[in-house]
Structures are given as C-alpha cells and as structure tokens.
Amino acid sequence: MNQVSIVGQAFRLVRRELRSGLRGFGVFLACLFLGVFAISAIGSFSAAARSGLLADAGALLGGDLEIRLSQRPVSPEQRTFLSRQGQLSEVLELRTMAANLNNDKRALVELKAVDSSYPLYGTLPIEPSQLPAMALSHTGSTFGALVEQSFLQRLDIKIGEQLRVGEATFTIRGVLTAEPDRSLRAFHLGPRLLISRDALEASGLRQPGSLVTYRYRLKLADRDQAESLKLILQERFPDTGWRLRSWREAAPRVRFFLDRMETNLSLLGLCALLVGGLGVSGAVRGYLNGKLVHIATMKCLGASSRLIFTTYLLQILLLGTIGAGAGLLLGSSVPWLLTRIAGNALPVPLHPGFYPLTLLVSGSFGLLIALLFSLKELGIARRIPPAMLFRGYLENKRTGPGKKIWLAISICALILALIAILSSSDKQLAIWFIMGAGVCFVLFRLLSVAVIYLVHLLPRPKSPRLQLAQANINRPGAPAGGIIFSLGLGLTALVMIALVQTNLNDMVNDTIPEGAPTFFFLDIQPNQVAPLETLLAEYPDSRIDRSPTLRGRITAIAGIPVAEAQIASNVSWAVRGDRFLSYSAAMPTGTQLAAGNWWPRDYSGPPQLSLTSDLAEGFGVGIGDSLTVNILGREISAEIVNLRNVDWSSLNLNFALLFAPGVLENAPQTHLAAVHLPAETEDEAYQAVTERFANISVISTRDVLQNVSRTLNRIGSAFQGMAGIALLTGFLVLIGAVSADQHRRIHDAVIFKICGATRRDILLIFATEFTLLGIIAGLLSALIGSLAAFAILKGPLNVPFSLHPNVILLTLVVGIGLTLVLGLFGTWKALGGKPAGFLRSE
Structure with a gap:
C-alpha cells in the first residue's frame, strides 16, 4: 500500500472516529488552548503596542524631533536656528509643591508648562470639553490650570477652586483625561499639573540652577528629515550637551519594557504550555486505552501499524489545530477587547490588528507541543501486537516507541527550542529558559521516580487503608509520577514568583525603619540653605x-x-x-x-x-x-x-x-x-517648610516606597497571572492523569468491593493516596521554588532573600487540597463501578 492510499484511508478513519465527538480530549484541548492563548495574548498585545507607538510616535515624542536640556534653556542663536526648521514648541517640566487655598493641603506635583503651540501632534482631551488655550489663559488675577483626576483627590480640591504654586495663584478649569506626549513610566512622584509658559514665569519657580527640564519639539514639513537634522544640529552646536531624539526613537524605555515583558511573560506562557504537554500525553494515553479493542480489531483485519499510526497522528494534529486555533482566536482579540474596555486609560496606545508572525509563532508552539507529547504514546501503540492489545497493554511491560519516533521527538524539541529563541527579543534569556526548563523537567521526573521508589521502601503501615494507598502510589502504571511532575511544576512556578515578589516588597517596606530619611528636599536655592537649616534645627532630634x-x-x-x-x-x-x-x-x-x-x-x-x-x-x-x-x-x-x-x-x-x-x-x-525627623514632628515640619519655601519640593520617603511597592505589585500581578495559568494547566494535567488511569481504578474498586470494602473505605483509600501525593508535590515545589527564587534574587536582582513560611504553607495547603479534590473528582466513577458487569466482561 503506497503512502497516498494510506493517508487517504487514514482520513476516512479519522472522520469515522470523530463522529462520536471529542470525548476523552477535553484535557488535551484545554491544555493547548490555555498555553496558546497565553502566548498569543501577550504577543498580540505587545505587537499592537509597538504598532501604536510607531503610529503615534510624533504625539508621544511631542514632535518630529525633540531637543532636551536640563537646568538651562537653549541660547538665542540656537532658538533662532530651530525656529527656522519648522514649527517650534517649548515645554518645561519640574517638580514642585502645590497648596489648596481652601484647606491649605499641600502635595508634590509634576508641573508641565506649555506654550500656545502645544501639542504639535495629537489632542489634549479635557473635561469639561474646552480649548487648551482658553483653559490655561490668564483671567483676572489668576491663571488657568489643568490637572489629572488624582490631583483633585490628593489635594481635596474641585474644578473652579484655587490653588497656589510658588508665587502665583491658579484656578482649576478642567481635568486632563490623557496627555499625548506622556509615555508609560514605572512610577511618578506626584500628579500632573499643566499650566502655561507665562504662568510659570509668574510663579517665580524658574531660578538659576533650578531642576527644570527643557524640551523643544519641532514639527517638520517632512518628518523623514528628522535624522538628518539631528546630524546638522550635532555638527553646528557640538558642545551644547543636549539630548536629541527623533520620532523613530519615541518612548524607547516603553519599547524596552514591552520587549522584556513580552519575553518574560511569553516564556512563562511557554512553561504553561510545556506543563500542558503532560496533559496532552495523558489525554492521548487515556484515549488510546479506550481504543484498545478497536485498534486490535483493525490489526486483526489487516490494518498495518503505519495506517494505525497515521490515523491517530492525523487525529491528534486535527484536534491540536482546533485547540490551538481557539487559543489564537481569543488571544489575538485581546488588543481589541482592551481598547474597547479601557480606551484612553491604557498606559500605551494600542493599534489592534492581525499580526501573522505572532500568531504563527504561537500556533507553532501549540502544534509542536501536541506532537512532542503525543508521538511516544502513538509509537508505543503502533508497536504492540494485537494479542497484547486485547489484554490491555498497560497491564504488561510497555515497549518503547522505536528509534524513528525518538528521532521525531528530538526534532520537534529542537524546533520548539529554536522558535522560542529566535522569537525572543532577549536571546540569552530564552536560551537560559530552555536550559532551565529542560533541567527542571529532568529533575522533576527523576524526583518523582525517586519518591515513588522511596515510598516503596517505606515500612508497611498498620492501617489497611494506608497500606493500600501506599501500594497505589508505586504500583505499575500508577499516575503518581505524572501527578507529582505536573502539579509540582505548576506549584514551583507559583512559589518562585510569590517569593520573588514578596522579597522585593520586603526590600522596599523594610527600608523605612532602618534609619531612612523622612523627607528629601529638592531645589533648595543657595540663599535658602541657612534659613532652612535654622528652621529644621528647631525640631528636637532632627x-x-x-x-x-x-x-x-x-x-x-x-x-x-x-x-x-x-x-x-x-x-x-x-x-x-x-x-x-x-x-x-x-x-x-x-x-x-x-x-x-x-x-x-x-x-x-x-x-x-x-x-x-x-x-x-x-x-x-x-x-x-x-x-x-x-x-x-x-x-x-x-x-x-x-x-x-x-x-x-x-x-x-x-x-x-x-x-x-x-x-x-x-x-x-x-x-x-x-x-x-521624629514621627511626631513630621507633619508640623512639612507644613512649616512648604509654607515658608514655596519653591522647595518635598518628597516623602514613605510615599516613594509605597509607590514603588504598588508598581512591583502591578508587575507581579501579571507574572502571577501567567504562573496561575501554569498552575491551572497543572491541575488539568492532574485530571487527565487520573482520567487516563480510570479503568485501572474501576478495576481496583471492583476488587475492593469483592473483598468486602464499602464505598466509604474505597473513598478513604483514594483520599489517602491523593493526600500523600499532594504533600509530596507541595514539598518538592516548595523546595525547588525557594531555591529558584533565591537564585533570582541573589543573582540578577542582587537583593536580600528571606524564606517566608506563610508562602510555603499556602503552597502545601493548595497542593494537598486541590490534589485531593481533583483526584477524587476524577475517580468518582470508580466508586460506582458494579462488580457483576465487570466480572461478566472478564
């Protein structure tokens, strides 16, 4: 029979097989769906963000070319030259204090002073709707000001009320809902306050040496000339010391952050997919167990091993395409969903679209995982003779899949590793991940085998239930190894991320009691040094x-x-x-x-x-x-x-x-x-300094650390979500492993009943078995996850490490509880097995 006819027959058999539905492939599809969804969602979000950054590059930068200087403006000659190149806009930024004139509340704000040309690109959305020039204009004795929502909350102030900044008085005329040139930042020290350039001069805050950042934005007739203009400026004014950025370099830190986030989260998604591969393997094994008689019959009727292998391989590929395709569909829709739900609240502009390369990489991961973890089971089924299949090949010593299958598995693993490395922006990190994943897989496999062997060596307990639970763990064909392996990997990822985030938060929070300053005072003018020190000396122990x-x-x-x-x-x-x-x-x-x-x-x-x-x-x-x-x-x-x-x-x-x-x-x-300062004098000193020195910016150490902690929590939440997907996949693998072994548990339950065991006895035996497996998986994951967190914290992050028993205890409780619940749920059918029907079939 030639290859074409084999494939044709295999397709007909696949069509007949699938008439009965997808029963037995629930875990298979769920594992592929979750992993592919995670990777494609992260990839699609990052691609949409990069596209949005490029499309809105002019708005994000504020122009086609930005010239940035610190503490000093451009010279008159330089300003004249810049004005001739295109439309020029000047933006000044500094941190200062603002005071509510109604209740005298004060807070540090990030002030931006703009001219009438701002913004050169994009729009400035304001609530209530109004023109920026009118909102910032000088009316009567006050200037106009625009603030973000958090400003109103921080100073307990409303639109229409007045505040003081430096020597000038401002009326809040609206709320900024977005700023086109404000890109994503890790954290900020205060809410935004937007005023006019003239208002800044009236405030008296701009003094020689003041910490003011000057940004000059140019809108060119041809934005593609921005790079050549950069070279001209560097040649004409070589010693100016300014920083030049073109629109193509807009938000470089955002791009760097997106690249790192995409790499790290995608690798975690791939980790979830690799864990899900165990579920794929268990689902295929369980499905083939249910097809023993069917396969044996086909072999007896003359079907070749190649035909059987091709039939079920095509079925696996088809179902893998369905699972991966569903994950791709939902993952690729994430940018659209985020844009519709969040809109302008997103920290970066998104440009939803169809990104073929991202989807191709994600889909390839899914299909390669399906192949990688299915080929072994398909190869074993192909090589077993009909007589053994009729007896059930799991009851006997299983043969290997053969050299050709091992070669195919190796090729799939190599291609998977290459795609992971080539698609990552950080090749070195991807290589380390591949190596770490391989070591982790081997380590957990060896540990699971070693634990099962050690359980076998333990003395037999006196309790019959414990004896049977112990025997179930190390008996031939038991799913204990797969349960420890899959659940342990998922819990390890969760422990590692939880410990890293907890230790980073400790580093931030524990710094406060250890002699950290109460406040940092910025922008102190030389003539204010002596009066400030005299004022602070009035407070004891300062x-x-x-x-x-x-x-x-x-x-x-x-x-x-x-x-x-x-x-x-x-x-x-x-x-x-x-x-x-x-x-x-x-x-x-x-x-x-x-x-x-x-x-x-x-x-x-x-x-x-x-x-x-x-x-x-x-x-x-x-x-x-x-x-x-x-x-x-x-x-x-x-x-x-x-x-x-x-x-x-x-x-x-x-x-x-x-x-x-x-x-x-x-x-x-x-x-x-x-x-x-002592804690009891903090508020009094803060009030006194900000009243007397309006230009001095006061930064609370406690507020900064809380801001950092919030940032770490937000970043950690994303990584915890991906670790949660890995853990959920591990639970699916657990269900699949138990389901694949269900026929054996029905057999055991029947034997127990024949020997006089009640349903309660059987339930307690299974509960004891899964409790032991949960304890083992929890202990292993706590140990390895702690070691991995220690290596990350003491290595790349270089921060102190402390072992948090509460995190370890929570891991053990989660591992034991979910293993018990899911294990018993998956074996519930075994409790209802009727001895008579089983004995008749034997």
Whole structure:
C-alpha cells in the first residue's frame, strides 16, 4: 500500500472516529488552548503596542524631533536656528509643591508648562470639553490650570477652586483625561499639573540652577528629515550637551519594557504550555486505552501499524489545530477587547490588528507541543501486537516507541527550542529558559521516580487503608509520577514568583525603619540653605544631610564615546540621560572606599572623580581612567581616583558621581537635603517648610516606597497571572492523569468491593493516596521554588532573600487540597463501578 492510499484511508478513519465527538480530549484541548492563548495574548498585545507607538510616535515624542536640556534653556542663536526648521514648541517640566487655598493641603506635583503651540501632534482631551488655550489663559488675577483626576483627590480640591504654586495663584478649569506626549513610566512622584509658559514665569519657580527640564519639539514639513537634522544640529552646536531624539526613537524605555515583558511573560506562557504537554500525553494515553479493542480489531483485519499510526497522528494534529486555533482566536482579540474596555486609560496606545508572525509563532508552539507529547504514546501503540492489545497493554511491560519516533521527538524539541529563541527579543534569556526548563523537567521526573521508589521502601503501615494507598502510589502504571511532575511544576512556578515578589516588597517596606530619611528636599536655592537649616534645627532630634547638586550626562568612558563603549546592562541606566551629581571636599559620612584614596580637603588640582564600584565594574574602568561628563553644556573630563561601595537600599544621601572641589562651585546649582525627623514632628515640619519655601519640593520617603511597592505589585500581578495559568494547566494535567488511569481504578474498586470494602473505605483509600501525593508535590515545589527564587534574587536582582513560611504553607495547603479534590473528582466513577458487569466482561 503506497503512502497516498494510506493517508487517504487514514482520513476516512479519522472522520469515522470523530463522529462520536471529542470525548476523552477535553484535557488535551484545554491544555493547548490555555498555553496558546497565553502566548498569543501577550504577543498580540505587545505587537499592537509597538504598532501604536510607531503610529503615534510624533504625539508621544511631542514632535518630529525633540531637543532636551536640563537646568538651562537653549541660547538665542540656537532658538533662532530651530525656529527656522519648522514649527517650534517649548515645554518645561519640574517638580514642585502645590497648596489648596481652601484647606491649605499641600502635595508634590509634576508641573508641565506649555506654550500656545502645544501639542504639535495629537489632542489634549479635557473635561469639561474646552480649548487648551482658553483653559490655561490668564483671567483676572489668576491663571488657568489643568490637572489629572488624582490631583483633585490628593489635594481635596474641585474644578473652579484655587490653588497656589510658588508665587502665583491658579484656578482649576478642567481635568486632563490623557496627555499625548506622556509615555508609560514605572512610577511618578506626584500628579500632573499643566499650566502655561507665562504662568510659570509668574510663579517665580524658574531660578538659576533650578531642576527644570527643557524640551523643544519641532514639527517638520517632512518628518523623514528628522535624522538628518539631528546630524546638522550635532555638527553646528557640538558642545551644547543636549539630548536629541527623533520620532523613530519615541518612548524607547516603553519599547524596552514591552520587549522584556513580552519575553518574560511569553516564556512563562511557554512553561504553561510545556506543563500542558503532560496533559496532552495523558489525554492521548487515556484515549488510546479506550481504543484498545478497536485498534486490535483493525490489526486483526489487516490494518498495518503505519495506517494505525497515521490515523491517530492525523487525529491528534486535527484536534491540536482546533485547540490551538481557539487559543489564537481569543488571544489575538485581546488588543481589541482592551481598547474597547479601557480606551484612553491604557498606559500605551494600542493599534489592534492581525499580526501573522505572532500568531504563527504561537500556533507553532501549540502544534509542536501536541506532537512532542503525543508521538511516544502513538509509537508505543503502533508497536504492540494485537494479542497484547486485547489484554490491555498497560497491564504488561510497555515497549518503547522505536528509534524513528525518538528521532521525531528530538526534532520537534529542537524546533520548539529554536522558535522560542529566535522569537525572543532577549536571546540569552530564552536560551537560559530552555536550559532551565529542560533541567527542571529532568529533575522533576527523576524526583518523582525517586519518591515513588522511596515510598516503596517505606515500612508497611498498620492501617489497611494506608497500606493500600501506599501500594497505589508505586504500583505499575500508577499516575503518581505524572501527578507529582505536573502539579509540582505548576506549584514551583507559583512559589518562585510569590517569593520573588514578596522579597522585593520586603526590600522596599523594610527600608523605612532602618534609619531612612523622612523627607528629601529638592531645589533648595543657595540663599535658602541657612534659613532652612535654622528652621529644621528647631525640631528636637532632627538631622539634615545636604549636598549641592547639578545634573550632567556621561558622554565618554575612558575616552571612548558612550555610543561606542561596552557597558554592562545592569548599569546602562547611568548613560541613558542626565544624572544627579555633586562635589565634596570631605569624604561623606559612612563612605566605604573600595579602591584608591580620598583627595585632600584643600585639593585644587585637575578635575578628579569618585565613582561607585558598580558603575566602575559595569563601565570596565578603574583607578587612573577618565570619565567625561557634560554639565550645563561644558565637557569635563575627570580622572577616577577612588571607588566607593554604596548601599542604595539605605536611601541615605549619596551620588554615583562625586567630584573633587575646584570644578563645579561656580556653576548654577541647587541643593538637595535628606532630613531625618521624629514621627511626631513630621507633619508640623512639612507644613512649616512648604509654607515658608514655596519653591522647595518635598518628597516623602514613605510615599516613594509605597509607590514603588504598588508598581512591583502591578508587575507581579501579571507574572502571577501567567504562573496561575501554569498552575491551572497543572491541575488539568492532574485530571487527565487520573482520567487516563480510570479503568485501572474501576478495576481496583471492583476488587475492593469483592473483598468486602464499602464505598466509604474505597473513598478513604483514594483520599489517602491523593493526600500523600499532594504533600509530596507541595514539598518538592516548595523546595525547588525557594531555591529558584533565591537564585533570582541573589543573582540578577542582587537583593536580600528571606524564606517566608506563610508562602510555603499556602503552597502545601493548595497542593494537598486541590490534589485531593481533583483526584477524587476524577475517580468518582470508580466508586460506582458494579462488580457483576465487570466480572461478566472478564
């Protein structure tokens, strides 16, 4: 019989097989559906977000080209040149305090001052609807202001009421529902306050050295000329020290975040799919168990092993396509659903669409998993003779699937790994995941086998029920190995993510009692230093650590431009924009030198620099190398003379870059102070400082840490959701493993009944078995999940690790409880098995 006729016959047999429905393939379809849905949903969301970012790049950046400067505006010559290139818009941003004039409540806000051209792209939606120019206009003795909803809640203020910012009074005229040029950020220190450029001048907040960010946006006649204009600006004004971004580079951090999120969540989705592969294997095995007589009959009537294998392979592929297709359909609709439900509330613009590559990758994962975990069972069934099939091949020693099948399985696994690596934005992480998944699978398989063997070696308990439960775990063909394997993997993922998130929250929350400052005071003008310190000295047990501050951007490392330097990923943040820096004659309190010596207090030589050890290692520099920093348009190259170890988690006042005296004293600057106050005087001091110094921004350490904690919780929720899908898949695998073994449990129940056991006895035997399996799976997952969390926290994240018994206990309770419930649910039919009917069939 040639291959074409075999395939034709196989299709006819498949059609007849499926006439009876999809009974027995519920777990198979559910596992594929969940895994493919998770991967395609994440991929579709990320693709829609990237497309939305590209489509709205001009609005997100605020123009076709953005010129950014810190603490100083462009020169008149530069402004004139920019104005000739296209339509120019100027936006100023700073943090300051705002006060409600009705109740005197004060809060830190993120202020944005705009001109009449804002926004160059997009619209500024306001409630109630009005033109931005009218909302921000000067009427009577007050300026107009627009705020976001959280501003009203923070200051307990309403539209139409007045507030004070600096020396100016504002009337709130509307609520911002969105800002076209405000991209996703990890967290913010205060709600948005939008005012006009003229209003900022009237407030008196813009002083020499103030921490103001100047953004100049250009709308060009041809936006594709933005890159060439960047080169012209760099050549014409080479020493300006500004940061230039074209519309193609809009929201780079958002893209970076999306890439990392997609990679991490997709790998977790693939983990769920791999766990679901066990359910696929169990469902195929259970289905074939129900087809023993059918397969044996076909073989006796002359059907070849190849025909039988092709028939059931095509059936698996068809059903796999159905399960994966359903997952793809729902996953690809996620961007549309989010857009309709959330709309403008989404942190990034979505552009829902059909993304073939994303769907192709997700669908390939599903079909490859279906093949990978089905081929072995199909190969075993193909090689067993009819006589053994009539007796039930699980009752006998099972033969292997054969070399060709093992080769096909290896090829499927290789293709799966290659697709996972090639489709990931972080190839190294994907490789580590593939290796880790392989090790985890092997480890759990070995542990499940070892545990079952150890159970066999345990002394026989006196209780008959415990004896039978113990025997059920290590008997031939028992599903114990699959249950421990699948449930353990799902619980391990959940334990690992829960411990990582809990420890990160501990790191944030536990910092407060350990001597962290109560407040940080920003933008202190030099003439305000003495009065501020005098005011704070009136409060008992107060302490203030103060340093002059400027902002600068690292432009060269050891003489090599930053764009060409090799920089470790963990310190790349230091060269992405402007950084706070300072100078000091004396070594700051608590400083630990890792290398080199501190300069003399009266040092007056060439520029010298103290650098933190982590930056030095990430930059690949040491004592004697140089670092070039652009400060207020001036390039300063300083020799690194010492390295410091800094514990940033302490929140004590410190700087990554600290200059020797004699370089920055005459530059426009402000001061930054970390203030320690007793809890009972916090509110009084806050009120006194914000009343007397309207321009000083006050940041509460507690509020910042709570903001970080909320951010971690939001990110952690996404990862917990994916771990939950892996766990749910593990439970489906558990049901499938129990269902596949149902015929054996019916046989056992019948024997127990013949021997005089009641239904209650049988129920207790099965309950004891599944309780033992739940304890074993919970203990293994608690151990391995804790070790994995420890490796992540102490490795890439470099944060302290503590073992939380409550998380471990919850894991054990969940593992035992759900294994017991699902196990008994899956074996309920066995309790009703009638001895007479079974004996007649024998």
